[in-house]
Amino acid sequence: MADLSTKYLGLNLKNPIIVGSSPLTATLDSLKKCEDAGVGAVVLKSIFEEQIEGESDAAVDDSQEYLVHADAYGFMKNSSKERAIDEHLTLLENAKKSLQIPVIAxxxxxxxxxxxxxxxxxxxxxxxxxxxxxxxxxxxxxVDGSAIEKNYLSLVKAARKKVSIPLSLKMGSSFSSLSNLLLKFDQLSIDGVVLFNRFYSPDIDTKNLSFTSAHMLSSEDEYAQSLRWTALMSEELRYDICASTGIYTGETVVKQLLAGAKAVQLCSALMKHGLTRVSKITAEVSSWMDAHEFTQISDFNGQLAQERIADPSRWERTQYMRTIMGGKKD
Structure with missing residues (x-):
């Protein structure tokens, strides 16, 4: 019987499936359902600094008629922020009391x-x-590209000074030299990165000539970018890589593990197909491991990372012409 247990950020996970920050991790009831579904860990719904600021401003606007004293504005704004933060802290405290799996804020x-x-x-x-x-x-x-990268490095450096527990960064891929930036994070003693975040994207409604938002959920073919960068960097970094975006099947999870990921984050697959997808994915991974006579994830984790294959350049090629001409293999 395959053992799916693994370590991510130094945490012991019964399997590499993590539910990413989403509506699925926004309440204690939904967190319990995630654990019952068999996931290895959960990431609580993000606390958004911008959202908290916006909610506190809205609360002040709604109370303008009562703000007759100069001190009242600051009091109302701060108390509103505290309520929003306290809600997140209460969720975390209750999750830690109720769940047996790791809880990541x-x-x-x-x-x-x-x-x-x-x-x-x-x-x-x-x-x-x-x-x-x-x-x-x-x-x-x-603002040039180096300034953007310095912002990220400054963020991680400041956080590392304050955080004694495991620290990770969920990030995008739009950097001039992603590999260089990932190596610099290593120098700052970060414990992991999540590749990659799926961000809000604007769109245009051509019927109503108005601004709208694009579809937020990923599709099954969107794992390729995180797979490539996981394979390119997993053997070069001290810290862990967690793969994200477009992960719907056990086969895709296996691919990410072969590339060197220590864990994967799921969101869209569970939003579309429900939490029963977790047991389906873990069963597929277990079946694959049994078929290849792997007893534990460490037996094959990173086996197809760039540094561990005969032709490392395969992970760097784009092969555009070969793709459009039928995808012939080397």
């Missing part, structure tokens, strides 16, 4: 600011690890 932060306070409070409430969720839309033409 997620913080979506804009700048090197109040998120540090959130981290300290999450740690005090018993989070098993912290996942930073950071994204910058490089839309300012006066």
């Amino acid at each position: 997620s913080i979506n932060c804009r700048e090197n600011g109040s998120w540090i306070e959130y981290i300290n409070r999450f740690i005090a409430c018993g989070a098993d690890a912290i996942e930073l969720n950071h994204y910058i839309v490089a839309a300012d033409r006066d």
Whole structure:
């Protein structure tokens, strides 16, 4: 019988399936359902610094008629922020009391600011690890690529100074030299990265000539980018890689593990097909391992990473012409 247990961020997981930050991890009831479905760990729904600021501003706007004193504005704004933060902290505390699997707290932060306070409070409430969720839309033409990378490095450096528990970063892929940046994170002693985040994307409604949002859930063919970068970097980094986006089947999980991922995060597959998909995926992974006579994940983890195959350049080729001409193999 295949043993699917693994380690991610130094945490013991009964299998490599993690439910990523999403509506599936936003309430205690849904978190319990995730555990009952058989996942290895959960990442709590992110606390959004921007959202908390927005909610506190809205609360102040709704109470304008009562703000006759100058001090009232600051009091109302701060109390509203505290309520929002307390809701997240209460969820974390209750999850830690109720669940046996690791609980990872997620913080979506804009700048090197109040998120540090959130981290300290999450740690005090018993989070098993912290996942930073950071994204910058490089839309300012006066800001060059190196400044964007420095922002990420500054974020990780500041967090590492404050966080004694495992620390990971969920990030996108839009960097001029992703491999170089990932190596620099290693120098800052981060414990893991999640490749890659799926961000909100704007769209246009041509019927109503209006702004709208694109479909947020991933499709089954979107795992290729995280697979490539996992394979390219897993053997070069001290820290763990967790693969994300487009992971729907046990076969895709096996691919990510062969490339060197220590775990995978699921969201869209579970949103579309329900939590019963977890047992289907783990059964597929177990069946594959039995067929190849692997007793544990470490027997094959990273076996097809770039440094461990005969032709490492395969992971770097784009092979555009070969693809459109029928996908002939070497």
